Amino acid sequence: MAAMTKRMQATIMGLCLAALVLAPYDASAAREIIYGGQYYPEEFVLQGMPQLWQKYGLQVNHILFSSGAENNQALISGACHINVGSDSKTVELFSALEGKVVIIGVVQRGNRYATIVRSNAPYKTWSDLKGKTVATRFGTGAEQVLRRYFEINGMSWKDYRWVNMKLEDMIGALQSGSIEAFTVWEPTCAIAEAKGVGRVLRSYGDISPVPVCLHTTREFAQAHRAEIVRFLAAHLDKADLIRKNPRQAARIAAKAAGEKGYEVSPQVFEQVFKRIDFSLEINDDALRSIRETAQFLYDNKKISRIPAIQSDASFLEEAKALRKKTAKP
Numbered sequence: 001m002a003a004m005t006k007r008m009q010a011t012i013m014g015l016c017l018a019a020l021v022l023a024p025y026d027a028s029a030a031r032e033i034i035y036g037g038q039y040y041p042e043e044f045v046l047q048g049m050p051q052l053w054q055k056y057g058l059q060v061n062h063i064l065f066s067s068g069a070e071n072n073q074a075l076i077s078g079a080c081h082i083n084v085g086s087d088s089k090t091v092e093l094f095s096a097l098e099g100k101v102v103i104i105g106v107v108q109r110g111n112r113y114a115t116i117v118r119s120n121a122p123y124k125t126w127s128d129l130k131g132k133t134v135a136t137r138f139g140t141g142a143e144q145v146l147r148r149y150f151e152i153n154g155m156s157w158k159d160y161r162w163v164n165m166k167l168e169d170m171i172g173a174l175q176s177g178s179i180e181a182f183t184v185w186e187p188t189c190a191i192a193e194a195k196g197v198g199r200v201l202r203s204y205g206d207i208s209p210v211p212v213c214l215h216t217t218r219e220f221a222q223a224h225r226a227e228i229v230r231f232l233a234a235h236l237d238k239a240d241l242i243r244k245n246p247r248q249a250a251r252i253a254a255k256a257a258g259e260k261g262y263e264v265s266p267q268v269f270e271q272v273f274k275r276i277d278f279s280l281e282i283n284d285d286a287l288r289s290i291r292e293t294a295q296f297l298y299d300n301k302k303i304s305r306i307p308a309i310q311s312d313a314s315f316l317e318e319a320k321a322l323r324k325k326t327a328k329p
Contacts, residue, residue: 032059033224033231036074036083039064039262040212041187041272042107043084045238045249048256052237055326056230064260072096075215081224082216082231086112086141087293090213094307101215103311105232105280107239108212109289111205112276113145114189116198117181118174123201126155132180135165135173142183145204148296152207171197187264190271208293209277211286225315232280232319233326239278246273282313 037043046052046062053060063080065071068089075083076096084107085093093101117123126149136142150157163179170182175197192198204210214235221228242249250269257264290309297303 032061033082033227034061034080035063035231036071036080037062037064038068038071038084039066040084040108041253041269041276042238042242042278044253044256044269045242046234047260048252049238052234053231055237056233056322058227058230058234060231060234068092075101075217081220082214082228084212084214086212087208087210087290088141088144088297090211090215090290090309091294091297091303091307093215094309095303095305097217098307099310100219101217101310102221103213103282103287103309104216104221104228104315105214105235106211106282106286107214107235107280108276108278109205109209109286110275110277111203112210112212113142113183113185114203115146115181115183115201116170116174116189116192117201118177119196119199121180121199123181126153126202129181130159131161133161133163133178135163135170135179135182137167137184138164140185141210142185144293144296145208145210146183147300149204149207171195174198186272186276187268190268190275191264193271194265194268203275209285209289210293211289213286213290214280221312221315225318228315229318229322232316233322235280236316236319236323239280242273242278246270249273280316282311282316287311 037046043062043064047064063074065074068085071083071085072089072093074080075093082104090103115126123129136146147157149155165173165179165182167184167188170179170184170188171192173179174182174192181201189198189200193200214232216228247266247270250266250273253269254264254266287309294303294306294309298306
């Protein structure tokens with residue numbers, strides 16, 4: 001526990017140093033929303049459709065971070081007003097700013113993670129992979145959902161040869177035969193399928209919906225309620241497009257991804273949009289999943305204490321009302 005306390009102190013010190021590098025914002029003087037996003041499929045729909053923000057008279061500086069840790073640091077330091085993060089990053093954020101941050105929406109949940117094997121491999125279950133070389137990205141939600149799956153099913157982590165691998169290397173490694181399976185988040189799984197390299201051995205929505213949440217500080221929420229409501233209304237429009245017309249949303253996302261140097265076909269995005277739940281509801285299942293993740297992280301000595309996870313659905317309810325008000329007759 002002493003070692004864990006030292007690690008937590010080091011983490012907090014690192015966040016404080018980041019705060020010195022990134023100038024804090026004055027919440028009462030913010031003229032736009034600075035949104036810390038990540039390279040998630042639905043984020044590219046937002047990137048490709050700035051009119052979603054414009055419809056509500058909102059100016060959004062939409063930054064895509066390559067990791068949830070960077071994204072959390074941006075919110076903690078004041079470099080952004082709202083950010084997004086998976087369940088484990090939500091727990092880490094609340095650990096750092098307990099009582100000062102709040103969940104205002106849930107943008108993803110469900111089968112976000114999957115284990116991929118080669119298309120022609122004989123494997124049907126994890127038992128078939130015993131003794132084989134398998135990959136994931138350690139320290140991510142992928143590792144956590146696997147460990148929870150193993151724990152629930154009484155499986156041993158030591159029965160497999162694990163490789164800590166970058167997600168961009170996984171498809172090539174599977175194709176070359178240097179690994180027999182990998183576990184990661186979308187859209188890498190759908191890309192492997194679209195290329196004919198891999199197929200899904202198992203997805204993990206039944207183990208945990210691993211929700212991805214929108215967070216903001218209580219300070220910003222109190223000073224800029226109207227802007228947050230408009231921000232969420234745009235997210236609701238995005239989710240509505242994905243649900244009603246995943247093909248169109250996929251074309252928009254693919255084009256936006258291509259402009260940032262990521263070549264992902266519309267077919268891949270469409271498959272992901274049909275596989276994952278992108279509704280924004282803050283429901284009991286999502287909150288329970290986050291708390292279960294916090295307990296799991298605590299039990300595995302990844303955090304020193306379990307923080308109180310707080311949410312406020314009133315912003316989302318107002319956003320729904322705003323959409324109805326602005327809907328065309």
